[in-house]
Amino acid sequence: MIRFDNVSKSYPKQSRPALRDVSLDISKGEFVFLVGSSGSGKSTFMRLILREERASHGQVHVLGKDLAKLSNWKVPQMRRQLGTVFQDFRLLPNKSVADNVAFAQEVIGRPRGEIKKAVPQVLELVGLGGKEDRMPGELSGGEQQRVAIARAFVNRPALLIADEPTGNLDPQTSVGIMKLLDRINRTGTTVIMATHDQQIVDQMRKRVIELEQGRLVRDQSRGVYGYQH
Numbered sequence: 001m002i003r004f005d006n007v008s009k010s011y012p013k014q015s016r017p018a019l020r021d022v023s024l025d026i027s028k029g030e031f032v033f034l035v036g037s038s039g040s041g042k043s044t045f046m047r048l049i050l051r052e053e054r055a056s057h058g059q060v061h062v063l064g065k066d067l068a069k070l071s072n073w074k075v076p077q078m079r080r081q082l083g084t085v086f087q088d089f090r091l092l093p094n095k096s097v098a099d100n101v102a103f104a105q106e107v108i109g110r111p112r113g114e115i116k117k118a119v120p121q122v123l124e125l126v127g128l129g130g131k132e133d134r135m136p137g138e139l140s141g142g143e144q145q146r147v148a149i150a151r152a153f154v155n156r157p158a159l160l161i162a163d164e165p166t167g168n169l170d171p172q173t174s175v176g177i178m179k180l181l182d183r184i185n186r187t188g189t190t191v192i193m194a195t196h197d198q199q200i201v202d203q204m205r206k207r208v209i210e211l212e213q214g215r216l217v218r219d220q221s222r223g224v225y226g227y228q229h
Protein backbone atom coordinates (compact mmCIF):
# COMPACT_ATOMS: atom_id res chain seq x y z
CA MET A 1 0.00 0.00 0.00
CA ILE A 2 2.85 2.36 0.90
CA ARG A 3 6.50 1.90 0.06
CA PHE A 4 9.38 4.24 0.75
CA ASP A 5 12.64 3.37 -1.01
CA ASN A 6 15.63 5.32 0.30
CA VAL A 7 13.57 8.46 0.63
CA SER A 8 15.20 11.75 1.61
CA LYS A 9 13.56 15.13 1.77
CA SER A 10 15.40 18.43 2.06
CA TYR A 11 13.58 21.72 2.30
CA PRO A 12 15.14 24.76 0.68
CA LYS A 13 17.49 26.75 2.92
CA GLN A 14 17.55 24.05 5.64
CA SER A 15 20.97 22.79 6.59
CA ARG A 16 19.86 19.23 7.37
CA PRO A 17 17.29 17.08 5.60
CA ALA A 18 13.88 16.54 7.21
CA LEU A 19 13.99 12.87 6.14
CA ARG A 20 17.10 10.83 5.41
CA ASP A 21 17.24 7.57 3.53
CA VAL A 22 13.96 6.16 4.85
CA SER A 23 12.86 2.77 3.52
CA LEU A 24 9.76 0.92 4.68
CA ASP A 25 6.64 -0.93 3.61
CA ILE A 26 3.15 -0.54 5.02
CA SER A 27 0.62 -3.18 3.96
CA LYS A 28 -3.09 -2.90 3.46
CA GLY A 29 -4.99 -3.06 6.73
CA GLU A 30 -2.10 -2.19 9.05
CA PHE A 31 -2.30 0.24 11.96
CA VAL A 32 0.94 2.17 12.33
CA PHE A 33 2.01 4.69 14.96
CA LEU A 34 4.58 7.22 13.85
CA VAL A 35 6.54 8.58 16.81
CA GLY A 36 9.55 10.81 17.32
CA SER A 37 10.37 14.07 19.00
CA SER A 38 9.32 17.41 17.55
CA GLY A 39 11.07 18.07 14.26
CA SER A 40 11.99 14.41 13.69
CA GLY A 41 10.17 14.35 10.34
CA LYS A 42 6.71 12.88 11.06
CA SER A 43 4.72 15.58 9.29
CA THR A 44 7.12 15.52 6.36
CA PHE A 45 6.61 11.75 6.10
CA MET A 46 2.85 12.25 5.91
CA ARG A 47 3.07 15.16 3.51
CA LEU A 48 5.06 12.98 1.12
CA ILE A 49 2.32 10.33 1.20
CA LEU A 50 -0.31 12.99 0.40
CA ARG A 51 1.99 14.40 -2.27
CA GLU A 52 1.87 17.78 -0.63
CA GLU A 53 5.66 17.55 -0.89
CA ARG A 54 7.88 15.59 -3.22
CA ALA A 55 10.86 13.45 -2.22
CA SER A 56 14.30 14.93 -2.94
CA HIS A 57 15.75 11.44 -3.40
CA GLY A 58 14.29 7.96 -3.53
CA GLN A 59 10.79 6.74 -4.40
CA VAL A 60 7.47 7.00 -2.63
CA HIS A 61 4.79 4.53 -3.75
CA VAL A 62 1.22 4.98 -2.54
CA LEU A 63 -1.56 2.60 -3.59
CA GLY A 64 0.72 1.09 -6.19
CA LYS A 65 1.68 4.41 -7.78
CA ASP A 66 5.09 6.03 -7.91
CA LEU A 67 4.22 9.54 -6.75
CA ALA A 68 7.10 11.10 -8.68
CA LYS A 69 5.49 9.85 -11.89
CA LEU A 70 1.97 10.88 -11.00
CA SER A 71 0.89 13.87 -13.06
CA ASN A 72 -0.45 16.85 -11.13
CA TRP A 73 -3.95 16.47 -12.51
CA LYS A 74 -4.11 12.92 -11.14
CA VAL A 75 -3.21 13.98 -7.59
CA PRO A 76 -6.80 14.86 -6.53
CA GLN A 77 -7.96 11.45 -7.76
CA MET A 78 -5.25 9.77 -5.67
CA ARG A 79 -6.11 11.88 -2.60
CA ARG A 80 -9.74 10.81 -2.77
CA GLN A 81 -8.59 7.43 -1.59
CA LEU A 82 -6.90 8.97 1.45
CA GLY A 83 -8.65 10.42 4.49
CA THR A 84 -6.95 12.94 6.78
CA VAL A 85 -7.54 13.90 10.39
CA PHE A 86 -5.64 16.65 12.25
CA GLN A 87 -5.07 17.76 15.81
CA ASP A 88 -7.11 20.95 15.28
CA PHE A 89 -10.13 19.18 13.66
CA ARG A 90 -10.39 21.66 10.73
CA LEU A 91 -14.17 21.62 10.51
CA LEU A 92 -16.11 24.25 8.60
CA PRO A 93 -17.46 26.40 11.46
CA ASN A 94 -20.53 27.67 9.59
CA LYS A 95 -21.75 24.28 8.47
CA SER A 96 -23.69 21.80 10.56
CA VAL A 97 -22.24 18.43 11.54
CA ALA A 98 -24.15 16.72 8.72
CA ASP A 99 -23.11 19.36 6.17
CA ASN A 100 -19.44 19.07 7.17
CA VAL A 101 -19.57 15.36 6.40
CA ALA A 102 -21.73 15.77 3.30
CA PHE A 103 -19.28 18.32 1.92
CA ALA A 104 -16.59 15.63 1.64
CA GLN A 105 -18.93 13.68 -0.63
CA GLU A 106 -20.16 16.68 -2.60
CA VAL A 107 -16.66 17.73 -3.64
CA ILE A 108 -16.08 14.37 -5.25
CA GLY A 109 -19.43 14.47 -7.02
CA ARG A 110 -21.33 11.74 -5.19
CA PRO A 111 -25.05 11.67 -6.05
CA ARG A 112 -27.35 13.49 -3.65
CA GLY A 113 -29.31 10.34 -2.76
CA GLU A 114 -26.16 8.51 -1.80
CA ILE A 115 -25.01 11.40 0.40
CA LYS A 116 -28.35 11.49 2.18
CA LYS A 117 -27.96 7.83 3.06
CA ALA A 118 -24.23 7.78 3.87
CA VAL A 119 -24.06 10.80 6.21
CA PRO A 120 -26.39 9.54 8.97
CA GLN A 121 -24.81 6.09 8.70
CA VAL A 122 -21.28 7.34 9.25
CA LEU A 123 -22.38 9.74 12.03
CA GLU A 124 -23.99 6.79 13.77
CA LEU A 125 -20.76 4.83 13.37
CA VAL A 126 -18.72 7.56 15.08
CA GLY A 127 -21.24 7.87 17.92
CA LEU A 128 -22.86 11.14 16.84
CA GLY A 129 -26.29 9.85 15.87
CA GLY A 130 -28.84 12.60 16.61
CA LYS A 131 -26.31 15.44 16.44
CA GLU A 132 -26.59 16.00 12.69
CA ASP A 133 -27.92 19.55 13.00
CA ARG A 134 -25.49 20.84 15.62
CA MET A 135 -22.83 23.38 14.69
CA PRO A 136 -19.17 22.49 15.39
CA GLY A 137 -18.93 25.26 18.02
CA GLU A 138 -21.67 23.56 20.02
CA LEU A 139 -19.69 20.33 20.35
CA SER A 140 -16.95 19.21 22.74
CA GLY A 141 -13.43 18.69 21.36
CA GLY A 142 -13.92 14.93 21.33
CA GLU A 143 -17.17 15.27 19.42
CA GLN A 144 -15.58 17.65 16.91
CA GLN A 145 -12.84 15.11 16.30
CA ARG A 146 -15.52 12.46 15.73
CA VAL A 147 -17.05 14.70 13.05
CA ALA A 148 -13.62 15.09 11.46
CA ILE A 149 -13.19 11.31 11.48
CA ALA A 150 -16.67 10.83 9.98
CA ARG A 151 -15.76 13.28 7.24
CA ALA A 152 -12.47 11.50 6.57
CA PHE A 153 -14.14 8.10 6.52
CA VAL A 154 -17.38 8.77 4.67
CA ASN A 155 -15.76 8.10 1.29
CA ARG A 156 -14.33 4.82 2.63
CA PRO A 157 -10.67 5.68 2.00
CA ALA A 158 -8.11 2.92 1.64
CA LEU A 159 -5.83 4.86 3.98
CA LEU A 160 -6.49 7.19 6.90
CA ILE A 161 -3.71 9.55 7.93
CA ALA A 162 -4.09 11.07 11.38
CA ASP A 163 -1.68 13.76 12.56
CA GLU A 164 -1.88 13.90 16.36
CA PRO A 165 -5.64 13.35 16.42
CA THR A 166 -5.71 13.24 20.24
CA GLY A 167 -3.31 16.16 20.72
CA ASN A 168 -6.03 18.54 21.93
CA LEU A 169 -8.06 16.04 23.93
CA ASP A 170 -8.02 14.83 27.53
CA PRO A 171 -6.91 11.23 28.20
CA GLN A 172 -10.39 9.78 28.58
CA THR A 173 -11.70 11.41 25.40
CA SER A 174 -8.55 10.28 23.61
CA VAL A 175 -9.27 6.65 24.49
CA GLY A 176 -12.69 6.99 22.83
CA ILE A 177 -11.12 8.43 19.68
CA MET A 178 -8.57 5.61 19.61
CA LYS A 179 -11.32 2.98 19.92
CA LEU A 180 -13.00 4.62 16.95
CA LEU A 181 -9.81 4.64 14.85
CA ASP A 182 -9.29 1.00 15.81
CA ARG A 183 -12.82 0.18 14.66
CA ILE A 184 -12.21 1.96 11.36
CA ASN A 185 -8.97 0.03 10.96
CA ARG A 186 -10.87 -3.22 11.48
CA THR A 187 -13.06 -2.42 8.48
CA GLY A 188 -9.88 -2.80 6.39
CA THR A 189 -8.76 0.83 6.25
CA THR A 190 -5.02 1.25 6.78
CA VAL A 191 -4.31 3.81 9.51
CA ILE A 192 -1.12 5.83 10.00
CA MET A 193 -1.15 7.99 13.09
CA ALA A 194 1.54 10.41 14.23
CA THR A 195 1.42 10.94 17.97
CA HIS A 196 3.21 12.11 21.09
CA ASP A 197 0.75 10.22 23.28
CA GLN A 198 2.77 7.61 25.16
CA GLN A 199 -0.20 6.14 27.02
CA ILE A 200 -2.11 5.42 23.84
CA VAL A 201 0.81 3.87 21.98
CA ASP A 202 1.66 1.67 24.97
CA GLN A 203 -1.96 0.56 25.34
CA MET A 204 -2.69 -0.25 21.71
CA ARG A 205 0.42 -2.34 20.99
CA LYS A 206 0.44 -1.73 17.25
CA ARG A 207 3.34 -1.34 14.85
CA VAL A 208 5.55 1.59 15.90
CA ILE A 209 7.83 3.47 13.52
CA GLU A 210 10.18 5.93 15.17
CA LEU A 211 11.96 8.80 13.44
CA GLU A 212 14.92 10.66 14.91
CA GLN A 213 16.35 13.63 13.06
CA GLY A 214 14.79 12.34 9.87
CA ARG A 215 16.13 8.81 10.15
CA LEU A 216 14.05 5.71 10.74
CA VAL A 217 15.54 4.39 13.98
CA ARG A 218 12.94 1.81 15.00
CA ASP A 219 10.25 -0.28 13.30
CA GLN A 220 8.61 -2.61 15.74
CA SER A 221 5.47 -4.72 15.53
CA ARG A 222 3.31 -4.51 18.67
CA GLY A 223 5.65 -1.80 19.89
CA VAL A 224 5.65 0.78 22.67
CA TYR A 225 6.26 4.51 22.61
CA GLY A 226 9.84 4.09 23.73
CA TYR A 227 11.65 7.36 23.35
CA GLN A 228 12.17 10.01 26.02
CA HIS A 229 11.08 13.60 25.46
Ligand SMILES: Nc1ncnc2c1ncn2[C@@H]1O[C@H](COP(=O)(O)OP(=O)(O)OP(=O)(O)O)[C@@H](O)[C@H]1O
Nearest residue numbers: 011012014018036037038039040041042043044045
Ligand atom coordinates in the same frame (compact mmCIF):
# COMPACT_ATOMS: atom_id res chain seq x y z
N1 LIG B 1 7.92 23.72 4.91
C1 LIG B 1 9.12 23.60 5.50
N2 LIG B 1 10.16 24.40 5.12
C2 LIG B 1 11.36 24.27 5.71
N3 LIG B 1 11.64 23.39 6.68
C3 LIG B 1 10.66 22.59 7.09
C4 LIG B 1 9.34 22.64 6.54
N4 LIG B 1 8.57 21.71 7.15
C5 LIG B 1 9.37 21.11 8.06
N5 LIG B 1 10.62 21.61 8.03
C6 LIG B 1 11.78 21.17 8.84
O1 LIG B 1 11.92 19.78 8.67
C7 LIG B 1 12.22 19.13 9.90
C8 LIG B 1 11.16 18.06 10.19
O2 LIG B 1 9.92 18.72 10.45
P1 LIG B 1 8.51 17.95 10.58
O3 LIG B 1 7.46 19.00 10.65
O4 LIG B 1 8.41 16.92 9.53
O5 LIG B 1 8.67 17.25 12.02
P2 LIG B 1 7.60 16.59 13.01
O6 LIG B 1 8.22 15.34 13.51
O7 LIG B 1 6.30 16.49 12.31
O8 LIG B 1 7.48 17.63 14.20
P3 LIG B 1 6.23 17.91 15.19
O9 LIG B 1 6.13 16.72 16.11
O10 LIG B 1 6.67 19.15 15.93
O11 LIG B 1 5.01 18.14 14.36
C9 LIG B 1 12.31 20.22 10.95
O12 LIG B 1 13.67 20.56 11.11
C10 LIG B 1 11.52 21.36 10.35
O13 LIG B 1 12.02 22.60 10.79
